[in-house]
Amino acid sequence: MSKETPLVGLDAILKQLGPFGRYNVLNYMMLLFPCFLAGMYGSVFVFEASDINYRCEISECESSQDSTWLEHAIPMEKDSPAKCTRYAFLDDISANSSCPANIFNRNRTEKCSSYVYSDEDSAVKDFDLGCQNWKRTLIGTIHNSGLFLSLPLTGIISDRFGRKRALAIASLMNCTFGFLRSFSTTYIMMVIFEFLEAGFGAGAYTTAFVLAMELVGPKGRVFGNTLINVVFVFGLMTLSGLSWILQSWRTLLRIIYPPALLVFSYLWILNESVRWLLSKGRNDEAIEILKKAAKMNKVQLSEQDFTPLYEMETTKEKKEKDDDEEKKVEPSLFIQVLRSSIIRKRLVVCSYLWITCTFVYYGLSINSVSLAGNKYVNFMLVAFVEIPANFVCLCVLDRFGRKRVMIIMYILSACLCIGLSFLPKNQMWLSLIIYLSGKFSITVAYSSVYIYVSEVFPTKVRQSLLAICSSTGRIGSTLAPLTPLLALYYDNLPAIFFGTLAVIAGMLVFTLPETINVQLPDTIEEAERLSRARSEKNLA
Template identity: 70%
Template sequence: MTKDTAIALDSILEQLGPFGRYNIVNYALLLFPIFLAGMFGSVYVFEAPDIGYRCKINECETLNDTKWTYYAIPPEKEVLSKCRRYRFAENTSEITCSAKDFNTAVVDKCSSFVYDDEDSAVRDFDLGCQNWKRTLIGTVHNAGLFVSLPLTGILSDKYGRRVALAVASLMNGIFGFIRSFSTSYVMMLVFEFLEAGLGAGAYSTAFVIAMELVGPKGRVFGNTLINAVYVMGLMTLAGLSWKLQSWRTLLRIIYTPALLVISYLWILNESVRWLISKGRHHDAANILKKAAKMNNVDLSEDVLSPLYELEKKAIAEPDEKEKEIAPSEEKVQQKETSTFRDVIKSSIIRKRVFVCSFLWITCTFVYYGLSINSVSLAGNKYVNFMLVAFVEIPANFMCLLVLDRFGRKKPLIITYILSACLCISLSFVPKDHKLWSLILYLSGKFSITVAYSSVYIYVSEVFPTSVRQSLLAVCSSLGRIGSTLAPLTPLLALYYDNLPAIFFGCLALIASLMVFTLPETINVPLPDTVEEAERLSRTKDHKQYA
């Protein structure tokens, strides 16, 4: 896409309006898979939650009176241990399950367990006292994103955003539904990985289509709307889990609708920016005319003429070249792939990919870490999860208020520092101050959500159109190191209750410093070439506020 074409397209989008009927219809279609992604991304929290269980004492289980548990099981943190038991006394002639029958000087590990009547894969697959196996489910799910995001990005940039979205959602539906019938822990892990590994890119694809659907001034509002719907998915997940109390039924209900998104191959319009970047100017012009008709906007042929001229030029160029030299198919393919190689050669873009990836790692680590650990807060775990999710809605509206007014860099720096201070402050709050702990926890989630939403917008604004989703996918997939490690953070709390929060805070402080190395992108058209993307770093920030 040339600079003149990009300017013409931004001008056309401005004439069409940020949210006319065409935009609303397409956004409504995109919000459906985004709503589903909100549930898919955190469903593992409710698949294998930690539940109550204790050692199985075979000799005493038939007794109706359970007072013997206090003699058989040692206390641990003011409650009975889940994983240890006292050994039977050797000199006991008749077992009555009284205090004299147990040797409190010898403590053994449990070999089998009695589970509370709560639904969880922990009970179904007998994962008692194997916390690493329980948290590994979430880690495996998020590890799948290392595969899905680059794979979907390549598919999207080569074959189209619409194809990538439909295929990824189909994979979500198929493998998520099959996972609900898991007969073993290993089978569950395999389909956990496949579902995320082949389908988690649906969200990033829908996001890219939405960002390319509107002009510069519509991006922040569009991002706010997307994130609000994503949060609704999170809250719906918690509500369904609370109501159903069955992780298998939950999976079947939330994954079945994803199969419907395959219909988008016929009902969703392709991204105009992607079509132009691929030289399909006639198709792009037809969609723009359709949009103008739906928005009741008079879009003259003079406005669209640059696209038609480029189409004629693109058709004429091969004929002229054939007169000089007939290029082989290998050369044509080489030309198509050179754009990505040009991007990688740019030191500015490479540095930007590194910094953006680290910012993404921080956001995903803190964001998912706070969400996952919320179920261990005092009170109803479903309500806590809903509160931690709900706080994202005002956080996203805060983005709407500050990003178009103060730019991208200042809000990012401030929210990272604020997140760090709030998370670290949790370690200084006494355990009995539950209200203050919850307030600090929610405030930390609020600030990291503002940062996460800002990073999503920012990364979509600093890379050229031809490889935007591919590079966004690279940053997002590397960033998933954070979300992959986040499910393991509850294990840190076994050593010190606030150790996860301290980790979150330290990483956020480092991220705030790295933001200073990035350019400002407020009110700047999306770069369509490597040169335009590099130029962002050479433009003074104060000029971009004009």
């Protein structure tokens, strides 16, 4: 009971303030800006180290005015000169002004030692990464691996020192390491700054998200969450548009990262989360902010409305005392989970679902630049399709249930991805439509999994187990940048791989219980009862 009183009091005040008052709108708009920037920062590596055209350098023939020697010096692959191999010379020769066909042995090839790059801009060209695709794709993997550091680090700072401080520090790190990366002189220097920027700055998005959710009342959270997702997508589309216009990855970094300094200024102009202040016993500061919000929203609040908040200190002390007593009796979280085979299996399945979502979601975005047609337009379209997907998710989850929606979306995504390999190569538009449909379905599945995981675990361990699933899911986003390497063996191999994982995920959802219109479980026993109820229903 003590735990509920202050929260009910605060939610009652937020309800009176309204979800769309002037105070809420102004502060929410400020928080949308770092979410917009996060959309660009999270995928900028796609355009930093994009694959470009290049060929072997034949130093003995490069000075020739006639380029017809190329067809005799370099074998053809997929209707274009090979990137990594060349024909060997019949004998050692010196520079030749014409390089006739009879000096090349077309029965023997050898690996290139140097390359001639196109006029396209990329780190591949700047750092001479020709035929080292693993190095090129590793840039994205190193960037995403920084999330394993940033999420817990920013969470600790946010819970201990406040939301706006965590947001300001993360944004400063984004600006500093992102801007410095544009001056990289070596590949090693670039990947170090890539990791540092994500490792210390990627938490800006999650902190802004938490601040935004704590700003509005319960009725405004669903719309607010959708709005954040839409703004994030606009960030992705802006990134692609700027890359298309600038055609310089260094200039791109120097334009998109300095605006993060504006977010650093939130340290002085943004109000702290009222919920965080109350959790730290700083009731007076929290009440002053609520009074300021009431004044801006032109809402009259009486001192009686603040009574539960004034009493919170006593409640907090009692709660801490109760928690200490519970800790002496109850086993640790890890032991509780291990003792329940149902929760243990559920945790493994949900972690796999999360890994599949991040792997396929990011994989389709990254590989979109390899599709036929304009890579910038393709990336924009693959990003834009997330907007209707998020709105569809809101409509179908409460109508058809979490389980049914996840099964359909996983299987649909799998069929669409695998189906790409059966299309003729000249069906460019049909391939793009199917590709976009695959991204649409996995986006709905991703949003559904996020909601489902928060409903299927008991209250006492919900946040911790959700964090385990989320952290495990980062494995998928870390490996996704490496999937373009699969296309070196077969163009549609990445899509087939995505589809295979999605099929398995869809099958695993059958083992989980439905949570629509079911009260959230508070204990492990209640969570286990969800699965038992499903089994009893099937037997009946």
